[in-house]
Amino acid sequence: MALRIAPRELVSFTGAGGKTTAMFRLAQELAAAGWHVVTTSTTRIFSTQTRLAPCHLRLDQLTYLPFELTAALAIHRHVLITGPTDDIEDKAPGVPIDTVEAISRLPGVDAVLVEADGARMRPLKAPAAHEPVVPASTTLLVPVVGLDVLGQPLTEAHVHRPARVAALTGLAAGETISAEAIAALLGHEQGGLKGCPPGARVVPLLNKLDRLSPDQREAVTAQIAQRLLRQTPAISDVLMGAVATPVPVVEAVGRVAGVILAAGAAQRLGRLKQLLPWQDTTLLNHVIRQALASSSLDPIIVVLGCQAEIIRPTLAPFGTRIRVVTNPAWAEGQSTSVHAAIHALGTHEAPVAAAVFLLADQPDVTPALVDALVARHRTTLAPLVVPYYQEQRGNPVLFDRRTFGDLLAVTGDVGGRPLLHTYANELSIIACKQPTPRDIDTAADLEMPPSPTPLAGGTDRMMRSIT
Template identity: 50%
Template structure:
């Protein structure tokens, strides 16, 4: 069971939007709704520009409190002044090309103009609708699509989960022939989770025209029901098998209070097994528990969890520990500075995490009572709350292991000595996620021989 955090996560948190980002939305099933929602969320503390490089329906303009039309005939200073006025009043502004009343649409602005605005420093965040879908929940791009500015730092491929089970045709999908080609599916066949995942992850689908340095976070929208959420989790697992995709957000962006169901991304376990065992009197990592050494047991627990990768930090007795681990599929890092405190092992583990890792659980080797269920509960809580820290509790006492969101990796790397992450526990206590543990094992570590014998007796 997870205790509720103080606030529901926002869509901006789920997509990890930060000052300096230019986010481009492609696909179908909620691009405009997501863009306007993000503008509202972010404008409380940032200067936000929403714009389009394609076209949007004129009726959607009213979703922004301020609208400016880009006119090539006007001096650039005039446009800058208009945008500044809107930002001072509202914190956000929508920029489009001229509105065509006959079509009921507003034209987009050239992607080069978005790049110029990004370089101007006038805005903290720029949100770009870079694709069209004719109000369909799913699509594949044509040759000229999507129109993503070169300065884009985040691309968000969007799909509406209401397309699942629908026939692949023009009534449900924009450009169904292209979807059929990418997915290897005949027209009018039912659209499955696998079809959605295949198209979103395809270089000619959801990943088309993505700038090389841009992050990719998919948004699976309209996840209102348990069935859609389950299907979304299946899609997310397939998408995250592609290294190019960093995260997948299951959302319901029209929901006023809770637009985010969960965010799926790669979670790692860092097994801390570098200590010298001075109080134990022998290599603690190699003490036998249930027929295996503690380092083997901890590695097996991590590998049996939902974590996407396991990094083992060794130090003292590294050669013997490496031999004990054998051919287990873990990454081994040797911390030659282990005697300077646990912080050096934290740093060594962080430095060797795979790119795109969203969170890391730091598991001490000397807690043999920890089970995969404990690790899975931390991961699930983090997915649903986006809390910066998640820890287990038993009868009100905080235990181990602790999950750290990647936004804290930089601060964690600055810690020195043998304090671990305790300074961050206090700093982020109000925002931390907490998981109720079923036993006191999360509180017990093996420090001295008597601890070990007491636990083995139990």
């Protein structure tokens, strides 16, 4: 779930601090789900680690690889392929890149997982000129870091190629390794991004989270994961976990868009509600401010429709902090505004993991509620995260990116409501003690008192896999 693996993926693990464990854990999960998976290496793997696969094939013992591999996969589902074992060094060499590419094209192979780097058992490394050895057809690059290196000195005892790490991060030899330094290394084109083929997804794995205190974990989220997502468009998500434990991934941090639907004609009110006075601004501008006050939303898209030419100039003070999209088909229903937002996200410079859909006529939705929806999504990757107000479903709703295709199929004036039924068994719920936030539909609604949304827990399905 966390890596969002698709059929026919070629996944390359680089870096240090858990590559082999992550690769075999992923292979185990995929095989258990019925996939036919090949693990291999383009560098070297310890002989003892070859026993982690249910079947190990050596290139020097094969006469016709496609036939023998297909037969082994039919029995074991997971097959490791290496070169001949070197008994002196107790390692098995990897396979040539062209062999990896050929294996990935075989019709009976659902996924190929490659350990494409070496780190001499250190939790952190920077690649040399000849590293990593990443196949050109890699579709997913997973740079790995062992978080137990935090607070350690930049020395050979803790870091493979410390001089290269120093050059890429600005740390001095012997200086304490910080979260900022790890983020700088992972996001560097000569560091965590080195060897990434054009078009491949990049999902760093911050491993050994179990070695950190709760306070350190929060710092990791803020100083590594969020910094990488802000500064490195090539990175789609950042995983945090401990792949050697029963729950390998604790959080999957990705960009979450805020989408404000503001295209309607406000027929019941009889005037343009988006520009109604609200506190010291307008109703729409207040909702935008609330979205910007959230620590979790980026980018923020505002969808206009009815009288967009009048509303758009009033949004100028927000500048580049928001992206304004005009929906010319707004009169055909709310679904068309949802479509406009999804298409806009498809052209955004960096991929998003989810989107929170906010309504321009609900001014009482708080940044705290939005942040709670996003925090829940990070630990569950649920397709929808939904607030319930005194056991009544309400807005805003977070939609995971795997639902975007379903949203594009919705028609009429219903928004994403049909998906609540499609994914009814997979919803994650945030329980709120207060009544549903008011909709500003009539003049009387303007006089109603605000309805804050204190949170009271809810259902939470933790991720249980790295897949």
